[in-house]
Amino acid sequence: MKIIVPVKQILDPKGITVRRDKERIFINREEYIVDLGSKAAIEAALRLKESVADAEVIALSMGKPQADDALREALAIGCDAAYLLSDKAFKEADITVTVHILAAAIKKLGGADLIVAGRESSDTGAGQIGPRLAEALDYAQVTDVYALAVADGMLQATRPWAHSYAAVKAPLPAVVTVALEAFPPRYAHGARIMSAYRDWNVPVWTCADLGLDEAALAPLLSFRGESFPPPIEAEKFRGDPASVAQEVVMALRLQKVIG
């Protein structure tokens, strides 16, 4: 069973400051991480791999050369192979073009039995990759999945339905998008981290390798600027619960709300 996971590399939000007053986003530290949605997708794919005989998980990423790091992390976490789709011609890619490129790579890999994507990415939150890929490849699709399994050649999935959940079935090949909260990612094994950079390769496929016509890569969307919702007056504390609790207690003490 061939499981393909589209992986997105995003700017680490910890290195960004959003200045509402200046209506600008400042990048204090340009570091890239694997998108949390992609991490959940990798986790879901690996769990599925462990539950069926003879499965492989392949990570694919369309991006700049530095997306190599995201794919090596995917290998370290447990993916069996990874391919980077990178070319100067992909520079302006919007969602339509990205899906076009991903679909071409999936076809080059001989198609998939299952494509597992994140429900949405942590940066744009558009949630379009999964459904659009399903349309482009003419695969069945199930979105916002909380549990999945494959039995008798059918995909079985649990997804929200009204105020409850529904168990659904779909024929393979299929695309599922998974809920972040249902698939907390595992840590990469240290030895796999070392091997991911020292022993394993991430092939790069260019526009020519994918047999794509550059003229077909013109984006439909253009970026015109950022808009900022009005600021919220309350003070927010973010982070892990233990340190947030400490900060809240300190803040309350400073305000003399508590002794």
Place this chain on the structure above:
Amino acid sequence: MDFTFPKEYQLFRRMVREFVENEVRPLAKVIDREHRVPHETVKKAAKLGLMGVPFPQKYGGMGGGEIGYCILAEELGRVCSSTATVIGAHIGIAAMAIHLDGTEEQKQKYLVPLAQGKAIGAFGLTEAQAGSDAAAIKTTAVRDGDQFVLNGAKVFITNGDIADTIIVMAVTDPTLGAYGGITAFIAETDSPGFSIGSLENKMGIRGSSTAECVFQDVRVPKENVLGQFGAGFLTFMKSLDIGRASLGAACLGGAQAALESSINWARAREQFGAPIATKQSVHFMLSEMFVDIEALRSLVYRTAWLIDTHQPHVMEAAACKLFGSETAHRCINKALQIHGALGYSRDYSIELGWRDQRISEIYEGTNEIQRVVIAANLFRPYGLRIPT
């Protein structure tokens, strides 16, 4: 000259930080209060290869070398010194001794399970009358056919009561002294005659157990002689040398945590109508902390690189331990001052860091011994040999 960490180490640090923030930080206070690092935490660390970071993958290790191990020690030291000590004694001196001087059979039998975290290791050197003067040990090993019979007591042994494998230094020929008369052995703690005496009630690193290990006619097969017979002192010194670099790394983590916490507090705490982050007295303390920490960081990772590239590193490793523990001391002291009365409160982590830090100036060779080691090596090129 490129000082950037190779990418595998950058990713490794990120993984370790996530692991430590999620799995260790929430427990740091409980570990101190209940005097134990949960077995479950050690098992989780083992599952990620963290119990064998420096060792080759063919021996069940992670293949991260000393640089990888220093990253682990730094990240653990940043959050929980008890956990850093448990894992540090296991990897840095116990398993390390087998890695350095073990035979292929010993590595297969003992290093593999230690590196995989299926067994826990301890390092038995110190005795009641032999601390800094390690050559004054009284534990004996007497040959009896194919075995050695061990008798004596080791004290202040980190992990002593939770270890499966303990490296023991014993006198095999009292007439020969440190070089020739002392041999290292690998002993199993389920051997008849091995028992735990008292457990120390310590000021800090309370989650790491410190035990008295008693050997009463403990029989060890002759195959378990570690390194050359009679050269045990060298085996121990080599292991301790490497352990000192990672100890400096753990101190680096502790000092870094003190700085981070001080920066956050200085931004939040207002006095005289402004955050104390605007006060020059605070600037001076924070800047001095930063300088200390950056100097230590360079020293630690350069020493780790010397070790990984098999270059002489004895003085540098001693410097890591000496400068690291004193840097941590200074930084945590300043952090406590910046935090004021809250820093003195048991409800916040500064007080725990302060108690935890103090031991690093004492264990694995007191700072005075580190100075002796460094000085002896300073004179050596001039032909003046000072016994250490």
